[in-house]
Amino acid sequence: MxxxxxxxxATWCAECVWGGFTVVDYPLVALFLGPLYGSVAVLIREVARRRGGGWPVMVLLAAAFGVVQAGLVDQSLFDRAALAGTEFAEWNRAAEATWVPGLGFSAEQLFEWVRNHVWLSVCAPIAVVEACSAPAVRRVPWLSRRGVVGLxxxxxxxSVVNxxxxxxxxxxxxxxxxxxxxAGLVAAALWTCPPARPESVSRVGPLVLGVLVLVVELGAWFFGGGWLGLGLRVVxxxxxxxxxxxxxxxxxxxVAVWGAGLVSAAVGAFLxxxxxxxxxxxxxxxxxxGAVLVAGLLVVAWRRSGSVRVALR
Incomplete structure (x- = not known):
């Protein structure tokens, strides 16, 4: 389960939470994109937990997935016609303000797509599902070898269909x-070890931290385009x-950190x-x-996660 x-x-967060598809499209999204996004999220978590790693490993592997997805699978990073027939055609043209000559892609689109894959497609769903699981199984592998091969x-x-x-x-x-x-991101993930420092009590409450992250996320909406706007988003x-x-x-x-990204995406869906x-x-x-579902999931995850010390690792 x-x-x-x-x-x-993971499939829903990747393409639907931010408004990419309407509710009538959800069954088709699950059918055709589930093997792509859902499988990756489960596999990334499995690799990280089998190696005794945590969030740094998952973030790096998710970034590698985001690069491959945008660059080689759907090729939207390099295909200027990929969004031409969609409601995002104007943003596609505006993103050329951060064009990288030679390699032929928009730095803004690379940042946005990889960031969203890390946050929405992989890490936020993992954080929610782990928090809703029993404490004994939150940080252990969930798949058998056959399950890994199947995914x-x-x-x-x-990927082939896409x-x-x-x-x-x-x-x-x-x-x-x-x-x-x-390959560099995967290598960095596999060489990443959990921090040696002991866990400690945070001086900032989870709700305060979540609000701070959400404010930063929402504030980034107003940075504009071009290289300056991209630089501010990176900061x-x-x-x-x-x-x-x-x-x-x-x-x-x-839950507060990753959940802030889901809240930001759900709010952005209205725009x-x-x-x-x-x-x-x-x-x-x-x-x-989408907004009600995000709120419900985060409430459940918040209540189930409790105050167990885990650190962001």
């Missing part, structure tokens, strides 16, 4: 760049990392259109459903 819950939640096969099949919709767009140089970056993300590393010491702190134009009433219903 835990694996299924993470599989479904790897599902992920490969999901890739076949675009065909080959990327050049050999772009493929090499993506593979080098992804904001680094500030979130500093806040989390410095003060997250319990299960509720972890962002889905990929395909939809009736206003349907968008409102979908956004309200």
């Amino acid at each position: 835990r694996v299924v819950a993470l599989w479904v939640l 790897v096969v599902l992920y490969v099949l999901g 890739w076949s919709g675009s065909g080959r767009v990327v050049s050999s140089v772009q493929v090499a760049a993506v593979l080098v970056v992804a 904001a993300l680094l500030l979130v990392v500093v806040l989390a590393v410095r003060w997250a010491r319990s299960g509720r702190h972890v 962002a259109p889905p990929y395909e134009a939809a009736e206003p009433w349907l968008m409102v219903v979908s956004d309200v459903f």
